[in-house]
Amino acid sequence: MLRRIYTEPPFVHTCARLTPPPPGLEKERDFYFDKLRDVEVLLQAHQEKSGGNDPLIDNVFKVLYATSDDKISVTDNGELVGGKQEMEKQEMEEVEAAPPIMMEGGEAVLA
Numbered sequence: 617m618l619r620r621i622y623t624e625p626p627f628v629h630t631c632a633r634l635t636p637p638p639p640g641l642e643k644e645r646d647f648y649f650d651k652l653r654d655v656e657v658l659l660q661a662h663q664e665k666s667g668g669n670d671p672l673i674d675n676v677f678k679v680l681y682a683t684s685d686d687k688i689s690v691t692d693n694g695e696l697v698g699g700k701q702e703m704e705k706q707e708m709e710e711v712e713a714a715p716p717i718m719m720e721g722g723e724a725v726l727a
């Protein structure tokens with residue numbers, strides 16, 4: 617008869633997930649969240665005063681509101697990379713690089 621030997625009981629992983637976060641972690645999270653919220657309010661107020669024509673503020677909002685799926689990053693030169701604009705630009709380049717389509721007798725034919 618074979619016996620399984622467990623190095624750790626199965627409940628050890630469950631207990632590890634239920635342990636509280638280290639002291640100070642929630643306080644630090646709240647501190648940085650409040651800072652980001654303050655920056656957001658300042659930018660919104662400035663945007664309203666300037667009429668919404670400031671590209672720097674628009675870019676900061678794009679970074680603040682980007683989701684992980686947007687994959688927006690900022691280069692060392694301060695330029696935005698990724699996101700919907702980058703995808704739209706790539707799509708346009710692909711469309712421009714595609715061979716033209718000619719219509720002959722109601723059917724599309726690659727030129």
